[in-house]
Amino acid sequence: MTDELLNERYALAIERIRQIPAEKSVPQPYRDFFAQMAQYLCKMDQIRSRIAEGYLKTASEEELAVFNREPYEDVIGEWYETSYGNPAFAVRALGETHGRSLCCLYRELGNAVVWVYEDRLLELTAAMELYLELYAMFEEKTLPSAQYVKESIYWYVSDYAEERQEYQVREIVDPSLHFVKDIVMESDLTDLRYLYQYGEYITENEKGTARFLNTFSQEEIDAMARTYTEGFRKCFLVARKDLSKKKTVSIRFHIGFERMIRAAILQFREMGLEPVISSGARRTWVAGASANKQYDYDHRSDEALYLNEDLVKRRLRAMQVKYDEYKELADGYAGPAVVETFGEVPFEPVNKKQALHLNERQQKLRVGFQNEAGQIVNRYIKDDEYGYTIIAYPMPEIDPRYEKFL
Known part of the structure; x- marks a missing residue:
């Protein structure tokens, strides 16, 4: 895949994600989850831009400590008790049908901070596209079945198995x-x-x-x-x-x-x-x-x-x-x-x-x-x-x- 095509995919994905926090097309309780994940991905996009601008080289140590903490705030200390990354809370808030799957999605999107710092745009873009695919499912008049959501996550993992395996070999x-x-x-x-x-x-x-x-x-x-x-x-x-x-x-x-x-x-x-x-x-x-x-x-x-x-x-x-x-x-x-x-x-x-x-x-x-x-x-x-x-x-x-x- 060319860099031009990958950058185009990323631009289209983040443009759509920016619109989601203001939308009400997904019913509760899932609306809050998808809005929070959209906000997180927008934050990752902002961090990516600031890194590209040289912020890591120019900011003070105190500013960088705050910058470093931001992507992790939702799972630190007492915040984790009401985080969608916590399976106990996710199942309680989102239900038995989709709580575990969406909690799994939360964790996968949480890897964005690593991809952003290392400029691994393919992994970042693919995860954002998975998020948008699942969001579109929950916009439908009838909620997706648990199996349908699981299959979407399965195909995301399967479709990028070769790319991930290549990186894992290269890491060694x-x-x-x-x-x-x-x-x-x-x-x-x-x-x-x-x-x-x-x-x-x-x-x-x-x-x-x-x-x-x-x-x-x-x-x-x-x-x-x-x-x-x-x-x-x-x-x-x-x-x-x-x-x-x-x-x-x-x-x-x-x-x-x-x-x-x-x-x-x-x-x-x-x-x-x-x-x-x-x-x-x-x-x-x-x-x-x-x-x-x-x-x-x-x-x-x-x-x-x-x-x-x-x-x-x-x-x-x-x-x-x-x-x-x-x-x-x-x-x-x-x-x-x-x-x-x-x-x-x-x-x-x-x-x-x-x-x-x-x-x-x-x-x-x-x-x-x-x-x-x-x-x-x-x-x-x-x-x-x-x-x-x-x-x-x-x-x-x-x-x-x-x-x-x-």
Whole structure:
């Protein structure tokens, strides 16, 4: 698809979405839901425009903290109790027939903040078009059936399976993905405004980590990074694997550790490895804070709405095709180098009956998918040529004496 066509699709979608908050063609209680989602998507469009205008570079740290919080406000703290992203509230407010499906849509649209910051216009546009498709259904004189709504979400997921799979493969093996790497390598890391360039939710944990690392000398930072990178090199040495045949390494870290990661990138390059750094699955590879861990937990099984055999087969076919397309990059992939964190305040999730849950058949499908996906990956990233390293550091909330632990 050409950029011109994609920009045209986006322009048409956002133009229509801007009209929706003032309309009354959808009956209550669904009108409020669709109006709120339209307002959110309009906010994402505004954020996209401000980023393009350079706001992340010119705003103060205080202004950026407010800017960073805005996309997450609806799920923070007490606000989550009356958020359509909360399945308990969504089912109570929207009913058993459509509450779970629309709550799932809420979560999918919530990914817009990541797509906006990373300028992934296809994903953003596709989600907006799904929203408009469902909105049009609820404008009809007769409300859509639960199955009809689920099928629309299913086809959205299925239709873009190849594009999503391609991006997921590239996130592992393709060093040309530069969004995160540019932040790490080109920012003034003494100016904590850089933390807000990711679009991830930023708290005192991330700021405290970055602030503390800025008290270290460059020699100390290099030593921290050397422990990490040497751990990766020695993994190959001990296992008698040939690192010289490899070209890339996947770096995974928590936001705030950029000074160390910058040093590690330079050290890996000395080994002949170009880092691949991507945001990956939300808050798993390059991670900020969670605005609400219960919200994340509530949506852990949203695919229960649409997961079936056909979708599993399509995803596996797409994975095979994309790994074959990127087989040279996959062959040069050495493995992950992971910076783990610990010390966060413990989280005890509430298991809500209103949240989506995989049934027994879907659980078997997920396990089967994971097994077959693992076999596909192993054909392109061979176990006997693969390595990894993991190092762990505490987060500031572990203790007021945090600086003594690091």
